[in-house]
Amino acid sequence: MVDDAAEAAAALAEREPRWQDYAACSGLGKLFFSTRKEDVREAKRICQTPCPVKQECLDEALQLETSANSVFGVRGGMSDHERKALRRQPRRGGRI
Numbered sequence: 001m002v003d004d005a006a007e008a009a010a011a012l013a014e015r016e017p018r019w020q021d022y023a024a025c026s027g028l029g030k031l032f033f034s035t036r037k038e039d040v041r042e043a044k045r046i047c048q049t050p051c052p053v054k055q056e057c058l059d060e061a062l063q064l065e066t067s068a069n070s071v072f073g074v075r076g077g078m079s080d081h082e083r084k085a086l087r088r089q090p091r092r093g094g095r096i
C-alpha cells in the first residue's frame with residue numbers, strides 16, 4: 001500500500017504540470033457543483049480571487065459543454081446559466 005502511494009506520488013511529480021494544478025478551487029469540488037445560491041456565489045467569489053487559470057477553465061467548459069444538458073456547475077467564474085447565455089451569443093472572435 002505504501003509502495004503504491006509512493007509510486008503514485010513519484011509519477012505525479014514527474015508528469016508535466018497541467019493548468020488544473022494551479023486552480024484556486026483545488027479540493028473544493030462539491031461547492032462548485034452545488035445548486036444552492038449561496039454556494040454558487042461563494043464558488044464564483046473563489047474564481048475571482050483571482051484564479052490564475054480562469055480563462056483556461058472557461059475555455060475548456062465551453063468546449064466540453066456541447067449541449068444544454070451537459071452544462072452544470074461553476075466554471076471559469078461563471079454559473080451554468082451564465083455559460084449557457086454566453087454560448088447563445090454570436091462569436092466575435094478573440095477570447096472572452
Ligand code: SF4
Nearest residue numbers: 023025047051057076
Ligand atoms: S476559474 Fe473557478 S472553477 Fe475554474 S479553476 Fe479557477 S477557481 Fe476553479
